[in-house]
Amino acid sequence: MQIGSITLAGRLALAPMAGVTDLAFRQICREHGAALTVTEMVSTKALCYQDKKTPRLLALGEDEHPAAAQVFGHEPETMAEGAKIARAVSGCDIIDINMGCPAPKIVNNGDGSALMRDPALAARVIEAVVKAVDVPVTVKFRKGWDEKSVNCVEFARMAEAAGAAAITIHGRTRAQQYSGKADWDAIRAVKQAVSIPVFANGDVAEPADVVRILEYTGADAVMIGRGALGDPWIFERANALIETGVCPPLPPFAERIGTAVRQIELAAAQKGEYIAMLEARRHVNCYLKYERGLKTFKTRICALERLEQLYGIAEELKQTVGG
CATH class of the missing domain: 3.20.20.70 (Aldolase class I)
Incomplete structure (x- = not known):
């Protein structure tokens, strides 16, 4: 157009x-x-x-x-x-x-x-x-x-x-x-x-x-x-x-959470880790919107301060959700 x-x-x-x-x-x-x-x-x-x-x-x-x-x-x-x-x-x-x-x-x-x-x-x-x-x-x-x-x-x-x-x-x-x-x-x-x-x-x-x-x-x-x-x-x-006329499925959860991490890495490179991690608290939780039973993880995400913490949570999420 x-x-x-x-x-x-x-x-x-x-x-x-x-x-x-x-x-x-x-x-x-x-x-x-x-x-x-x-x-x-x-x-x-x-x-x-x-x-x-x-x-x-x-x-x-x-x-x-x-x-x-x-x-x-x-x-x-x-x-x-x-x-x-x-x-x-x-x-x-x-x-x-x-x-x-x-x-x-x-x-x-x-x-x-x-x-x-x-x-x-x-x-x-x-x-x-x-x-x-x-x-x-x-x-x-x-x-x-x-x-x-x-x-x-x-x-x-x-x-x-x-x-x-x-x-x-x-x-x-x-x-x-x-x-x-x-x-x-x-x-x-x-x-x-x-x-x-x-x-x-x-x-x-x-x-x-x-x-x-x-x-x-x-x-x-x-x-x-x-x-x-x-x-x-x-x-x-x-x-x-x-x-x-055919809608593909969402990618596996591991790929989705990996994309979330990459987005925050990009943000950190652009505006610094401190600001990026404050914003990650909202963004990363949005990537979990199709999953259930992750309240504890969402609470931890709302307290993120460093990329290292995000990496650890992402790996735990992959093991918990799988797929």
Whole structure:
């Protein structure tokens, strides 16, 4: 599929998730079939103020193309300047604008899904970013602010008119956060309303969900978020299901826990062992989500401090679970 001048080799993308989709996790997901990866969201204001930590979130892997850098903010001029910096720092192929994040600390500043309450301002933001960068611009947003103000169809049309090359629609309102059920009917309505590519997002937890959401909504592609946590194989398994109608099984547990260890090793090389081990407490436990009876191991993982500890736990897990 095409996003402006950029060609994607598949229909599945890894959704940006703050504190989750770092370079290490994105690399693992690409190796397992994600056709597009997106950085964690970065503040354009922080980029413009030359914050030293923010550019690190934009680092892409050597072979991480095509990839998008996701930015957030609500001031058109700052968004334009920050997007230019993000493009220069990362070498990304696409700039994605976050207009869907529901976190209070984001929306209380007028960013993320708060922009769905002011489509006119959102349009000016998109237009400013499109004029500022030399790559396609995409927009990620939600069904609406709440059930009383569902405006995703109008918002999608606005984004297209403002110059967006593609959009991603999450089928929940801001009020829902990540609870309840994603509204695939809303996604289908958005797809029918615009001519640019549409990524469907929400309630995609297994390969069969990928096929169902594509068929039900008519979307061009799927952006997978939480479903990929601890399961990067969801991409290659869903790709196979789309292409052949047959979904391969998950790999043996030993391979899965080995991949978890490799992900944390990559993270440690990129950001240091201390930070990587703090983040490993969540990531490694996600790799155990299909197993039962491992409460003691999960507790130990939540106390990880060194790679050496992770190696020991991984070997014990292989012997306990087997396969």
